[in-house]
Amino acid sequence: MKKKVSEKTVKTIYAIVSISCFFLAWSFVTNFTPARLTTPGPLQVLKLLVTSITTPIGKYTLYGHLYFSLRRVIIAYSVASISGIVVGIAMGTSRYAEAIIKPIFEMLRPIPPIAWIPLIILWFGVGELPKYAIIFIGAFTNVTLNAYTGAQRVDQTLVGCAKMLGTDKKGIFFRVILPSCMPQIFAGMQVALSTAWMAVLASEMVGAREGCGWIILRGSDTTNIPLVLVGMVVIGIVGLFLATVMRVIERKVCAWNIIEV
Amino acid sequence: MTELQKKRQKETRKFAAISVCSLAIFFLSWYIATGVLHLVPDYALPSPVQVLRAFIAKLTKRAPDGATLFQHIMASLKVALSGYFLGAVVGIPLGICMAWFRRVDLFVTPLFDMIRPVPTIAWIPLMILWFGIGLGAKAAIIFVSAFVPCVINSYAGIKQTKPVHLWVSQTFGATRRKMLFSVAIPTAMPLIFTGLRISLGTAWMTLCAAEMLAANKGLGYMIQMNRAIGRADMIIVGMLTIGAIGALFTVGLDKLEQAMVKGGRRK
Numbered sequence: 001m002k003k004k005v006s007e008k009t010v011k012t013i014y015a016i017v018s019i020s021c022f023f024l025a026w027s028f029v030t031n032f033t034p035a036r037l038t039t040p041g042p043l044q045v046l047k048l049l050v051t052s053i054t055t056p057i058g059k060y061t062l063y064g065h066l067y068f069s070l071r072r073v074i075i076a077y078s079v080a081s082i083s084g085i086v087v088g089i090a091m092g093t094s095r096y097a098e099a100i101i102k103p104i105f106e107m108l109r110p111i112p113p114i115a116w117i118p119l120i121i122l123w124f125g126v127g128e129l130p131k132y133a134i135i136f137i138g139a140f141t142n143v144t145l146n147a148y149t150g151a152q153r154v155d156q157t158l159v160g161c162a163k164m165l166g167t168d169k170k171g172i173f174f175r176v177i178l179p180s181c182m183p184q185i186f187a188g189m190q191v192a193l194s195t196a197w198m199a200v201l202a203s204e205m206v207g208a209r210e211g212c213g214w215i216i217l218r219g220s221d222t223t224n225i226p227l228v229l230v231g232m233v234v235i236g237i238v239g240l241f242l243a244t245v246m247r248v249i250e251r252k253v254c255a256w257n258i259i260e261v
Numbered sequence: 262m263t264e265l266q267k268k269r270q271k272e273t274r275k276f277a278a279i280s281v282c283s284l285a286i287f288f289l290s291w292y293i294a295t296g297v298l299h300l301v302p303d304y305a306l307p308s309p310v311q312v313l314r315a316f317i318a319k320l321t322k323r324a325p326d327g328a329t330l331f332q333h334i335m336a337s338l339k340v341a342l343s344g345y346f347l348g349a350v351v352g353i354p355l356g357i358c359m360a361w362f363r364r365v366d367l368f369v370t371p372l373f374d375m376i377r378p379v380p381t382i383a384w385i386p387l388m389i390l391w392f393g394i395g396l397g398a399k400a401a402i403i404f405v406s407a408f409v410p411c412v413i414n415s416y417a418g419i420k421q422t423k424p425v426h427l428w429v430s431q432t433f434g435a436t437r438r439k440m441l442f443s444v445a446i447p448t449a450m451p452l453i454f455t456g457l458r459i460s461l462g463t464a465w466m467t468l469c470a471a472e473m474l475a476a477n478k479g480l481g482y483m484i485q486m487n488r489a490i491g492r493a494d495m496i497i498v499g500m501l502t503i504g505a506i507g508a509l510f511t512v513g514l515d516k517l518e519q520a521m522v523k524g525g526r527r528k
Binding site: 010011014015017018019022038039095096098099100101102103104107108109110111112113114115116117118119121122123194197198201202205206213216217219220225228229231232235236237239240243 | 276277279280281283284287304305306364367368369370371372375376378379380381382383384385386387389390391462465466469470473474480481484485487488491493496497499500501503504505507508511
C-alpha cells in the first residue's frame with residue numbers, strides 16, 4: 001500500500017533532498033566556477049563557524065557577540081512592548097488620548113527605524129544607549145499600532161454585557177478589553193521582535209565594536225567572506241529562535257484564540 | 262436624527278481641534294526648547310524653523326552633500342522601485358506556485374524557510390561583494406527584502422482558498438488551470454496586496470540601510486553624510502522626506518488595491 005507512507009515522511013524526504021541539492025549546488029559553484037574567487041564554500045563556512053565558538057572574533061567569541069546583541073534586543077524590546085501596549089490601548093479606548101497622540105504618532109510612524117540612526121548617533125554618541133533607542137523605535141511603532149487597532153475593535157456588545165452585569169470600570173478593562181485585544185497585541189509583538197532583531201543589526205553595522213551585526217561588517221571590511229556568511233547563519237538561527245519563542249508564549253497566553261482558528 | 266448628527270458633528274470637531282492643538286503644542290515646545298531657550302545645542306536638535314529653512318535651501322542647492330533633494334529622491338526611487346518590482350514579479354508567482362503545486366511546495370518551502378529568517382540587512386555585505394556598489398547591489402538587496410513578504414503572502418492567500426469553492430468549480434467542469442485563475446487567485450488577491458504593501462515598506466527601509474552603507478547619492482546617503490558633518494537640520498529634512506515618501510507609497514497602494522480587488526475582506 002503506497003498510501004501508507006505518511007505525509008510527514010514525504011515532507012522530510014523532500015526537505016532533505018532539496019536542502020542537500022542546495023548545498024551541493026553551492027559547493028559546486030564555489031569549487032568549479034569563477035565564483036570561487038569571491039564566495040567561500042559551505043565547508044569553509046562550517047569550519048569557521050565551529051572554530052569561532054572557541055576562538056574570539058575581535059574581542060569576544062561568538063557567544064560573547066550573541067550575548068551583546070541579545071541583551072540589547074531584550075532590554076529595548078521589553079521597554080518598547082510595555083510602553084507600546086500602554087500607549088496603544090490608551091489611544092484605542094479614550095478619544096482624548098487618541099486625539100492628542102495620534103497626529104504626532106502618525107507623523108513619525110512612516111520614518112523607518114534605520115533612518116533614525118544618524119540623528120540618534122548625534123544625540124547619544126556610540127555607547128549602548130543609541131542601540132536601545134533604535135530598537136525601541138523599531139518595536140514601539142508595531143506594538144502601538146496593533147494594540148490600538150485591537151482596542152478599537154473590541155466588541156462593544158461584550159463591553160455592554162459586562163456593564164449590564166455590574167462590572168466596574170477596572171473589571172471591564174482587565175477582563176474584557178485587555179483579553180480581547182491580546183491576539184492583536186501578540187501579532188504586533190511578533191512583527192516587532194523581528195523588526196527589533198533587524199534594527200539591532202543595523203545599529204551594530206553603523207557604529208559598534210561587538211555584536212552580530214558587527215561580525216558581518218568586520219567580515220566585509222577585512223574581506224573575510226566566510227566570516228560574513230558565519231554572521232548571516234548565526235543571525236538567521238537566532239531570528240528563527242526568537243520567533244519560535246514568541247509563538248510558544250502566544251500559544252500559552254492566547255490558547256483560547258489559537259484553538260478557535 | 263438631525264439632533265444626533267449635529268451632536269456627533271460637534272464631537273468630531275472638538276476632537277479635531279484637540280488634534281490640531283496637540284500638533285501645535287508639539288512644534289511649539291520643540292521651537293521653544295531649541296530656538297528660544299537653546300536647551301540643546303544646534304548640532305543635536307535644530308529648531309523647526311531651521312529645519313524648514315534647510316528644506317527650502319535643499320530644494321535648489323547641492324551643498325553640503327553633493328546633490329539637491331530632488332536628485333536624492335530620484336536616485337532612491339530608481340533603486341527602490343527597480344528592486345521592488347523585480348521582487349514582486351518573481352515573488353508572487355513563486356508563492357502562488359508553491360501553494361498550488363504540491364511538489365513545488367515540498368521542494369521549495371524548506372529552502373525558502375532556510376533563507377527567510379536572515380534579515381535583509383545582513384545580506385548587504387554579501388550583495389556588495391557580488392554586485393559592486395552600483396545600482397545592482399542595492400537593487401539586489403531590495404529584491405530580497407521585497408521578495409520574501411510577497412512569497413509568504415501569496416502563498417498564504419492561495420492556501421486559504423475554501424475547498425468548497427474549488428469543489429463547486431470542479432463540479433461545473435473547470436480545469437485545474439481555470440480553477441487557479443478564476444477561484445484561487447482572486448481569493449488570494451487581498452493577501453497578495455497585503456504582501457505588496459508590507460514589502461514596499463521593508464523595501465523602502467532596506468534602501469535607507471543600503472544607502473547608508475554604500476552609495477554616493479540617495480536619501481540614506483544624504484542623512485548619513487550629514488551626520489558625519491554634524492548637520493542635524495539636513496538629517497531631519499532627509500528623515501521627514503523618507504517618511505513622507507513611505508506614507509505616499511502606502512496611500513498609492515491602498516488606492517490601487519481598491520481599484521483592483523473585487524469584493525473585500527475589509528471589516
